[in-house]
Amino acid sequence: MFSSRSGAALTARGAVFALALASTLGAGPLLAREMPEAGTAAAAKKPNVVILATGGTIAGAGADAANSATYTAAKVPVDKLIAAVPQMSAVANVRGEQVFQIASESFTDAQLVQLGKRVSQLLKQDDVDGVVITHGTDTLEETSFFLDLVVKSDKPIVVVGSMRPSTAISADGALNLLDAVTVAASKEAIGQGVTVTMNDTIQSGRDVTKRTNVVPSAFFSQWGPLGMVIEGKTYFFRSLSKRHNTSSEFDIDQIDSLPLVGIVHGSGNMIPGVYDAEVQAGAKAIVNAGTGNGSVAGYLVDKLKDIRSKGTLVIRSSRVPDGLVLRNAEQPDDKYDWVVAHDLNPAKAKILAAVALTKTSDTKELQRIFWEY
Ligand SMILES: NC(=O)CC[C@H](N)C(=O)O
Numbered sequence: 001m002f003s004s005r006s007g008a009a010l011t012a013r014g015a016v017f018a019l020a021l022a023s024t025l026g027a028g029p030l031l032a033r034e035m036p037e038a039g040t041a042a043a044a045k046k047p048n049v050v051i052l053a054t055g056g057t058i059a060g061a062g063a064d065a066a067n068s069a070t071y072t073a074a075k076v077p078v079d080k081l082i083a084a085v086p087q088m089s090a091v092a093n094v095r096g097e098q099v100f101q102i103a104s105e106s107f108t109d110a111q112l113v114q115l116g117k118r119v120s121q122l123l124k125q126d127d128v129d130g131v132v133i134t135h136g137t138d139t140l141e142e143t144s145f146f147l148d149l150v151v152k153s154d155k156p157i158v159v160v161g162s163m164r165p166s167t168a169i170s171a172d173g174a175l176n177l178l179d180a181v182t183v184a185a186s187k188e189a190i191g192q193g194v195t196v197t198m199n200d201t202i203q204s205g206r207d208v209t210k211r212t213n214v215v216p217s218a219f220f221s222q223w224g225p226l227g228m229v230i231e232g233k234t235y236f237f238r239s240l241s242k243r244h245n246t247s248s249e250f251d252i253d254q255i256d257s258l259p260l261v262g263i264v265h266g267s268g269n270m271i272p273g274v275y276d277a278e279v280q281a282g283a284k285a286i287v288n289a290g291t292g293n294g295s296v297a298g299y300l301v302d303k304l305k306d307i308r309s310k311g312t313l314v315i316r317s318s319r320v321p322d323g324l325v326l327r328n329a330e331q332p333d334d335k336y337d338w339v340v341a342h343d344l345n346p347a348k349a350k351i352l353a354a355v356a357l358t359k360t361s362d363t364k365e366l367q368r369i370f371w372e373y
Contacts, residue, residue: 043093046091046092046093046185047091047092047093047129047130047184047185048092048093048095048127048128048129048130049091049092049093049094049095049128049129049130049131049132049181049184049185050094050095050096050097050122050128050130050131050132051078051081051082051094051095051096051097051131051132051133051134051177051181052096052097052099052115052118052119052122052131052132052133052134053077053078053081053096053097053098053099053100053101053133053134054099054100054101054102054104054107054115054133054134054135054136055073055074055100055101055102055103055104055134055135055136056073056074056103056104056134056135056136056137056138056140056161056162057071057073057136057137057161057162057163057164057165057173058081058134058135058136058160058161058162058166058173058176058177059073059074059075059076059077059078059081059101059134059166059173060072060073060074060075060076060162060165060166060167061075061076061165061166061167062165062167062168064167065167065168065169066168066169067165067167067168068163068164068165068168068169068170068214069214071165071167071168072165073103073136073165074100074101074102074103074136075101076166077098077101078096078097078098078134079096081096081134081166081173081177082094082095082096084166084174085174085177085178085181087178088177088178088181090232091178091181091182091185091232092129092130092181092184092185094181097118099114099115099118100115102136103136103138104135104136104137104138104139104140104143104161105136105138105139107139107142107143109257109258109260109354110257112142112143112146112258113252113255113256113257113258115133115143115147116146116147116150116151116252116255117252117253119131119133119147119151119157119252120150120151120152120153120252120253123151123153123155123157124153128155129155129156129184129185130155130156130157130158130183130184130185130189131155131156131157131158131184132158132159132160132177132180132181132184133147133157133158133159133160134160134161134177134180135159135160135161136161137161137162137163137198137210137218137219138210139347140159140161140196140210140219141205141208141209141210141219141345141347141348142347142348142350142351143159144159144194144195144196144205144206144208145194145205145206145348145351145352146351146355147159147194147205148193148194148204148205148206148244148245148248149244149248149250149351149352149355149373150248150250150251150252150255150355151194151245151252152245152246152248152251152252152253153245153246154190154191154245154246155190156183156184156185156186156189156190156192156195157184157193157194157195157205157245158180158181158183158184158189158194158195158196158197159180159194159195159196159205160176160177160179160180160196160197160198161173161176161198162176162177162198162216163198163214163215163216163218164216172198172199172216175200176197176198176199178232179197179200179202179229180197182197182229182232182233182234183195183197183202183229183234186234188234188236189202189234189236191245191246192204192226192236192239192240193205193206193240193244193245194206194244194245195226196208196219197229198216198218198219199216199217199218199219200228200229200230201219201225201227201228201229202225202226202227202228202229202234202236203219203220203221203225203226204221204223204225204226204240206240206242206244206348206373207221207222207223207343207344207348208220208221209221209321209345209347209348211321222321222322222323222343224238225237226238226239226240242372242373243372243373244373248373249359250355250356250358250359254358255355255358258354258355258357258358259284259285259354259357259358260281260282260283260284260354261283261284261285261286261287261350261353261354261357262278262281262283262285262286262287262350263286263287263289263346263347263350264278264286264287264288264289265289265319265346266288266289266290266291266295266296266297266318266319267291267319268291268297270297270300272299272300272303275300275303275304275307276303276307278312279307279310279312283312284312284313284357284361285312285313285314285315285353285354285357286304286307286312286313286314286315287315287317287341287346287349287350287353288304288314288315288316288317289317289318289319289345289346290316290317290318290319290325290330291318291319291320292318292320292330293318293323293325293326293329293330294316294317294318294325294329294330294331294340294341295330295331296316296330296331301331304336304338305336308336308337308338313339313353313357313361313363313366314336314338314339315338315339315340315341315349315353315366315370316330316331316333316338316339316340316341317340317341317344317345317346317349318341318345318346319346321345323343324342324343325340325341325342325343326340326342327340327367337363338363339363339366339367339370340367340370341370342370342371344370349370352369352370352373353366356369356370
Protein backbone atom coordinates (compact mmCIF):
# COMPACT_ATOMS: atom_id res chain seq x y z
CA MET A 1 0.00 0.00 0.00
CA PHE A 2 1.25 3.48 -0.87
CA SER A 3 0.12 5.98 1.71
CA SER A 4 0.35 9.36 0.03
CA ARG A 5 1.27 9.05 -3.62
CA SER A 6 0.33 6.89 -6.59
CA GLY A 7 2.26 3.64 -6.76
CA ALA A 8 2.85 3.94 -10.51
CA ALA A 9 4.36 7.39 -10.20
CA LEU A 10 6.53 6.35 -7.30
CA THR A 11 7.89 3.31 -9.11
CA ALA A 12 8.66 5.34 -12.24
CA ARG A 13 10.44 7.95 -10.17
CA GLY A 14 12.46 5.31 -8.38
CA ALA A 15 13.54 3.84 -11.70
CA VAL A 16 14.58 7.24 -13.08
CA PHE A 17 16.58 8.08 -9.99
CA ALA A 18 18.16 4.63 -9.98
CA LEU A 19 19.76 5.55 -13.33
CA ALA A 20 22.09 7.83 -11.41
CA LEU A 21 23.65 4.93 -9.60
CA ALA A 22 23.73 2.70 -12.68
CA SER A 23 25.79 5.33 -14.44
CA THR A 24 27.99 5.90 -11.41
CA LEU A 25 28.86 2.24 -11.45
CA GLY A 26 29.54 2.35 -15.18
CA ALA A 27 26.46 0.28 -16.08
CA GLY A 28 25.55 2.43 -19.08
CA PRO A 29 24.79 5.92 -20.38
CA LEU A 30 22.19 8.12 -18.72
CA LEU A 31 18.91 8.77 -20.48
CA ALA A 32 18.90 12.45 -19.52
CA ARG A 33 16.80 14.76 -21.67
CA GLU A 34 18.97 17.37 -23.37
CA MET A 35 19.53 20.44 -21.27
CA PRO A 36 19.20 23.83 -23.05
CA GLU A 37 22.59 24.99 -24.22
CA ALA A 38 24.13 27.87 -22.28
CA GLY A 39 23.91 31.15 -24.19
CA THR A 40 20.75 30.28 -26.18
CA ALA A 41 17.58 32.42 -25.96
CA ALA A 42 15.71 29.57 -24.24
CA ALA A 43 18.37 29.32 -21.56
CA ALA A 44 18.46 33.10 -21.06
CA LYS A 45 14.73 33.21 -20.15
CA LYS A 46 14.99 30.65 -17.38
CA PRO A 47 16.26 31.33 -13.86
CA ASN A 48 19.75 30.05 -13.07
CA VAL A 49 19.91 27.65 -10.13
CA VAL A 50 23.09 26.19 -8.63
CA ILE A 51 22.89 22.86 -6.82
CA LEU A 52 25.47 22.53 -4.06
CA ALA A 53 25.76 18.84 -3.23
CA THR A 54 26.91 17.74 0.21
CA GLY A 55 25.93 14.04 0.31
CA GLY A 56 23.28 12.28 2.40
CA THR A 57 20.70 9.71 1.39
CA ILE A 58 19.62 11.73 -1.61
CA ALA A 59 23.05 10.72 -2.94
CA GLY A 60 22.86 7.30 -1.30
CA ALA A 61 23.04 3.87 -2.88
CA GLY A 62 21.97 0.45 -1.67
CA ALA A 63 22.75 -3.05 -2.91
CA ASP A 64 19.18 -3.78 -3.94
CA ALA A 65 16.07 -1.79 -4.90
CA ALA A 66 14.34 -3.26 -1.84
CA ASN A 67 16.90 -1.61 0.46
CA SER A 68 15.13 1.49 1.73
CA ALA A 69 16.93 1.69 5.09
CA THR A 70 20.12 -0.34 4.53
CA TYR A 71 22.43 1.53 2.18
CA THR A 72 25.44 3.84 2.08
CA ALA A 73 24.83 7.59 2.12
CA ALA A 74 26.84 10.08 0.04
CA LYS A 75 27.79 7.95 -2.99
CA VAL A 76 26.27 9.52 -6.11
CA PRO A 77 28.03 12.65 -7.44
CA VAL A 78 26.14 15.84 -8.27
CA ASP A 79 26.36 15.54 -12.06
CA LYS A 80 24.65 12.16 -11.85
CA LEU A 81 21.94 13.53 -9.55
CA ILE A 82 21.26 16.30 -12.06
CA ALA A 83 21.30 13.95 -15.05
CA ALA A 84 18.80 11.65 -13.33
CA VAL A 85 16.15 14.40 -13.11
CA PRO A 86 16.01 15.83 -16.65
CA GLN A 87 12.67 17.51 -15.82
CA MET A 88 14.69 20.18 -13.97
CA SER A 89 15.86 21.60 -17.30
CA ALA A 90 12.30 22.76 -18.07
CA VAL A 91 12.29 24.81 -14.86
CA ALA A 92 15.75 26.36 -14.67
CA ASN A 93 19.26 26.38 -16.04
CA VAL A 94 20.82 24.05 -13.51
CA ARG A 95 24.46 23.50 -12.73
CA GLY A 96 26.03 21.61 -9.84
CA GLU A 97 29.00 21.81 -7.49
CA GLN A 98 30.16 19.01 -5.23
CA VAL A 99 30.94 20.83 -1.97
CA PHE A 100 31.21 17.73 0.23
CA GLN A 101 30.25 14.06 -0.09
CA ILE A 102 29.34 13.15 3.49
CA ALA A 103 26.54 11.88 5.67
CA SER A 104 25.14 14.93 7.43
CA GLU A 105 25.83 13.65 10.96
CA SER A 106 29.50 14.17 10.06
CA PHE A 107 29.07 17.90 9.38
CA THR A 108 31.45 20.03 11.44
CA ASP A 109 31.07 23.73 12.24
CA ALA A 110 33.99 24.43 9.88
CA GLN A 111 32.04 22.79 7.04
CA LEU A 112 28.90 24.69 7.97
CA VAL A 113 30.82 27.96 7.72
CA GLN A 114 32.42 26.90 4.43
CA LEU A 115 29.01 26.03 2.96
CA GLY A 116 27.48 29.29 4.17
CA LYS A 117 30.25 31.33 2.59
CA ARG A 118 29.82 29.53 -0.75
CA VAL A 119 26.04 30.11 -0.74
CA SER A 120 26.58 33.79 0.05
CA GLN A 121 29.21 34.16 -2.67
CA LEU A 122 26.98 32.53 -5.30
CA LEU A 123 23.90 34.57 -4.43
CA LYS A 124 25.87 37.81 -4.87
CA GLN A 125 26.32 36.89 -8.54
CA ASP A 126 23.85 38.39 -11.02
CA ASP A 127 23.80 35.14 -12.96
CA VAL A 128 22.56 33.09 -9.97
CA ASP A 129 18.86 33.32 -9.06
CA GLY A 130 18.67 30.62 -6.42
CA VAL A 131 20.65 27.92 -4.68
CA VAL A 132 19.67 24.35 -3.79
CA ILE A 133 21.68 22.38 -1.24
CA THR A 134 21.36 18.61 -1.32
CA HIS A 135 21.96 17.34 2.19
CA GLY A 136 21.62 14.37 4.49
CA THR A 137 18.48 14.60 6.57
CA ASP A 138 20.00 13.94 10.02
CA THR A 139 21.32 17.48 10.52
CA LEU A 140 19.42 19.18 7.72
CA GLU A 141 17.49 21.19 10.29
CA GLU A 142 20.70 22.65 11.68
CA THR A 143 22.13 23.65 8.29
CA SER A 144 18.85 25.13 7.07
CA PHE A 145 18.51 27.28 10.22
CA PHE A 146 22.17 28.31 10.05
CA LEU A 147 21.81 29.52 6.45
CA ASP A 148 18.55 31.28 7.39
CA LEU A 149 20.44 33.23 10.07
CA VAL A 150 23.63 34.17 8.23
CA VAL A 151 23.21 34.44 4.45
CA LYS A 152 22.37 38.03 3.53
CA SER A 153 20.26 37.45 0.44
CA ASP A 154 16.57 37.47 -0.44
CA LYS A 155 17.14 34.98 -3.24
CA PRO A 156 15.71 31.51 -2.63
CA ILE A 157 17.89 29.05 -0.72
CA VAL A 158 16.42 25.55 -0.62
CA VAL A 159 17.81 22.63 1.38
CA VAL A 160 16.69 19.20 0.24
CA GLY A 161 17.27 15.59 1.18
CA SER A 162 15.53 12.28 0.84
CA MET A 163 14.62 9.40 3.09
CA ARG A 164 15.23 6.62 0.56
CA PRO A 165 18.46 6.13 -1.39
CA SER A 166 18.51 6.81 -5.12
CA THR A 167 18.56 3.07 -5.85
CA ALA A 168 15.39 2.22 -3.89
CA ILE A 169 11.94 1.39 -5.19
CA SER A 170 9.93 4.61 -4.76
CA ALA A 171 13.05 6.68 -4.13
CA ASP A 172 11.85 10.11 -2.97
CA GLY A 173 14.97 12.08 -3.89
CA ALA A 174 14.15 12.80 -7.53
CA LEU A 175 10.84 14.55 -6.86
CA ASN A 176 12.26 16.31 -3.81
CA LEU A 177 15.12 17.63 -5.95
CA LEU A 178 12.82 18.72 -8.77
CA ASP A 179 10.62 20.47 -6.19
CA ALA A 180 13.67 22.15 -4.66
CA VAL A 181 14.77 23.52 -8.03
CA THR A 182 11.19 24.63 -8.70
CA VAL A 183 11.13 26.59 -5.43
CA ALA A 184 14.64 27.98 -5.96
CA ALA A 185 13.60 29.21 -9.42
CA SER A 186 10.30 30.74 -8.28
CA LYS A 187 9.63 34.42 -7.62
CA GLU A 188 7.24 33.44 -4.80
CA ALA A 189 10.12 32.04 -2.76
CA ILE A 190 12.05 35.33 -2.79
CA GLY A 191 12.29 36.67 0.77
CA GLN A 192 10.69 33.58 2.35
CA GLY A 193 13.91 32.55 4.09
CA VAL A 194 15.63 29.23 3.70
CA THR A 195 13.12 26.55 2.76
CA VAL A 196 13.13 22.76 2.82
CA THR A 197 11.23 20.85 0.14
CA MET A 198 10.48 17.29 1.08
CA ASN A 199 7.40 15.14 0.48
CA ASP A 200 5.62 17.83 -1.62
CA THR A 201 5.71 20.42 1.16
CA ILE A 202 7.65 23.67 1.52
CA GLN A 203 8.82 24.05 5.10
CA SER A 204 10.65 26.89 6.79
CA GLY A 205 14.28 25.97 7.40
CA ARG A 206 14.00 27.91 10.64
CA ASP A 207 11.57 25.63 12.39
CA VAL A 208 11.38 22.38 10.45
CA THR A 209 12.69 19.29 12.25
CA LYS A 210 13.16 15.63 11.45
CA ARG A 211 10.46 13.85 13.41
CA THR A 212 10.60 10.26 12.19
CA ASN A 213 13.61 8.42 10.86
CA VAL A 214 12.33 5.99 8.24
CA VAL A 215 9.50 7.35 6.10
CA PRO A 216 9.37 10.08 3.41
CA SER A 217 7.09 12.28 5.56
CA ALA A 218 9.94 12.79 8.02
CA PHE A 219 9.99 16.58 8.28
CA PHE A 220 7.59 18.56 10.38
CA SER A 221 7.22 22.00 11.88
CA GLN A 222 4.93 22.63 14.81
CA TRP A 223 3.88 25.87 13.08
CA GLY A 224 2.96 24.09 9.85
CA PRO A 225 4.53 24.17 6.39
CA LEU A 226 4.85 27.43 4.44
CA GLY A 227 3.19 25.80 1.45
CA MET A 228 3.33 23.06 -1.12
CA VAL A 229 4.94 22.42 -4.47
CA ILE A 230 2.91 20.38 -6.90
CA GLU A 231 3.61 19.58 -10.55
CA GLY A 232 6.06 22.42 -10.95
CA LYS A 233 4.03 25.11 -9.20
CA THR A 234 4.66 26.61 -5.78
CA TYR A 235 1.78 27.43 -3.44
CA PHE A 236 2.72 29.56 -0.43
CA PHE A 237 0.18 30.01 2.38
CA ARG A 238 2.15 31.72 5.13
CA SER A 239 5.44 33.54 5.71
CA LEU A 240 8.12 33.29 8.36
CA SER A 241 7.63 36.11 10.87
CA LYS A 242 11.04 35.69 12.51
CA ARG A 243 14.13 37.69 11.46
CA HIS A 244 16.09 35.91 8.78
CA ASN A 245 18.55 36.50 5.93
CA THR A 246 18.45 40.19 4.92
CA SER A 247 16.67 41.17 8.17
CA SER A 248 19.20 39.22 10.25
CA GLU A 249 21.98 41.01 12.14
CA PHE A 250 24.36 38.12 11.35
CA ASP A 251 26.41 37.85 8.19
CA ILE A 252 28.41 34.81 7.09
CA ASP A 253 30.89 37.12 5.37
CA GLN A 254 31.91 38.28 8.88
CA ILE A 255 32.03 34.79 10.44
CA ASP A 256 35.11 32.57 10.12
CA SER A 257 34.45 30.08 12.91
CA LEU A 258 31.79 29.22 15.47
CA PRO A 259 32.27 28.94 19.23
CA LEU A 260 31.66 25.54 20.76
CA VAL A 261 28.17 24.97 22.18
CA GLY A 262 27.21 21.72 23.90
CA ILE A 263 23.87 20.02 24.49
CA VAL A 264 23.04 18.01 27.60
CA HIS A 265 20.00 15.77 27.24
CA GLY A 266 17.63 15.73 30.19
CA SER A 267 16.25 12.56 31.78
CA GLY A 268 15.70 11.13 35.20
CA ASN A 269 18.75 10.31 37.34
CA MET A 270 21.30 12.50 35.56
CA ILE A 271 25.09 12.71 35.95
CA PRO A 272 26.22 16.22 36.98
CA GLY A 273 29.74 15.53 35.69
CA VAL A 274 28.47 15.68 32.10
CA TYR A 275 28.19 19.46 32.43
CA ASP A 276 31.79 19.70 33.67
CA ALA A 277 32.96 17.63 30.71
CA GLU A 278 31.29 20.10 28.30
CA VAL A 279 32.92 23.07 30.03
CA GLN A 280 36.34 21.38 30.10
CA ALA A 281 36.02 20.65 26.38
CA GLY A 282 35.63 24.39 25.81
CA ALA A 283 31.87 24.88 25.52
CA LYS A 284 31.00 28.57 25.70
CA ALA A 285 27.34 27.70 26.20
CA ILE A 286 25.39 24.62 27.20
CA VAL A 287 21.92 24.02 25.84
CA ASN A 288 20.07 22.12 28.52
CA ALA A 289 17.56 19.89 26.73
CA GLY A 290 15.48 19.70 29.87
CA THR A 291 12.45 17.61 30.57
CA GLY A 292 8.93 19.03 30.09
CA ASN A 293 8.92 22.82 30.15
CA GLY A 294 12.71 22.84 30.23
CA SER A 295 12.72 21.69 33.84
CA VAL A 296 16.01 21.05 35.66
CA ALA A 297 16.38 18.44 38.41
CA GLY A 298 16.78 19.94 41.87
CA TYR A 299 20.13 18.18 42.34
CA LEU A 300 21.46 19.81 39.09
CA VAL A 301 20.51 23.41 39.82
CA ASP A 302 23.65 24.20 41.84
CA LYS A 303 25.83 22.70 39.12
CA LEU A 304 24.24 24.91 36.45
CA LYS A 305 24.44 27.99 38.69
CA ASP A 306 28.11 27.26 39.29
CA ILE A 307 28.84 26.83 35.59
CA ARG A 308 27.10 30.10 34.81
CA SER A 309 28.99 31.97 37.56
CA LYS A 310 32.26 30.81 35.96
CA GLY A 311 31.27 32.21 32.55
CA THR A 312 29.54 29.45 30.56
CA LEU A 313 26.10 30.36 29.28
CA VAL A 314 23.13 28.19 30.21
CA ILE A 315 20.29 28.00 27.70
CA ARG A 316 17.13 26.16 28.67
CA SER A 317 15.44 24.20 25.89
CA SER A 318 13.35 21.03 26.14
CA ARG A 319 13.61 17.45 24.97
CA VAL A 320 9.86 17.63 24.19
CA PRO A 321 9.62 18.11 20.39
CA ASP A 322 6.96 20.85 20.42
CA GLY A 323 5.89 23.73 22.60
CA LEU A 324 7.74 26.67 24.12
CA VAL A 325 10.10 27.21 27.01
CA LEU A 326 9.10 30.40 28.78
CA ARG A 327 11.31 32.65 30.84
CA ASN A 328 11.07 32.24 34.63
CA ALA A 329 8.63 29.33 34.27
CA GLU A 330 10.03 26.18 35.98
CA GLN A 331 13.26 28.00 36.94
CA PRO A 332 14.05 31.64 37.95
CA ASP A 333 16.04 32.56 34.84
CA ASP A 334 16.35 36.23 35.84
CA LYS A 335 17.89 35.27 39.17
CA TYR A 336 20.30 32.70 37.72
CA ASP A 337 21.13 34.71 34.57
CA TRP A 338 20.04 31.87 32.27
CA VAL A 339 18.55 32.21 28.78
CA VAL A 340 15.53 30.34 27.39
CA ALA A 341 15.40 28.90 23.88
CA HIS A 342 11.68 29.68 23.37
CA ASP A 343 10.32 27.33 20.66
CA LEU A 344 13.71 26.21 19.35
CA ASN A 345 14.60 22.58 19.92
CA PRO A 346 18.07 21.85 21.37
CA ALA A 347 19.74 21.41 17.97
CA LYS A 348 18.30 24.69 16.67
CA ALA A 349 19.13 26.46 19.95
CA LYS A 350 22.72 25.26 19.62
CA ILE A 351 22.99 26.84 16.14
CA LEU A 352 21.46 30.16 17.23
CA ALA A 353 23.65 30.28 20.35
CA ALA A 354 26.80 29.64 18.33
CA VAL A 355 25.91 32.31 15.76
CA ALA A 356 24.86 34.82 18.45
CA LEU A 357 28.06 34.23 20.43
CA THR A 358 30.09 35.46 17.46
CA LYS A 359 28.70 38.90 18.39
CA THR A 360 27.82 38.95 22.07
CA SER A 361 27.88 36.97 25.29
CA ASP A 362 25.61 39.40 27.13
CA THR A 363 22.65 37.40 28.42
CA LYS A 364 20.09 40.20 27.85
CA GLU A 365 21.22 40.47 24.26
CA LEU A 366 21.19 36.70 23.85
CA GLN A 367 17.65 36.48 25.21
CA ARG A 368 16.55 39.23 22.80
CA ILE A 369 18.10 37.20 19.98
CA PHE A 370 16.23 34.08 21.11
CA TRP A 371 12.93 36.01 21.00
CA GLU A 372 13.59 37.56 17.59
CA TYR A 373 14.96 34.66 15.48
N1 LIG B 1 17.96 10.22 5.17
C1 LIG B 1 19.22 10.63 5.32
O1 LIG B 1 19.70 11.51 4.61
C2 LIG B 1 20.03 10.03 6.43
C3 LIG B 1 21.40 9.59 5.95
C4 LIG B 1 22.55 10.12 6.75
N2 LIG B 1 22.53 9.67 8.11
C5 LIG B 1 22.64 11.63 6.63
O2 LIG B 1 22.07 12.37 7.37
O3 LIG B 1 23.30 12.06 5.75
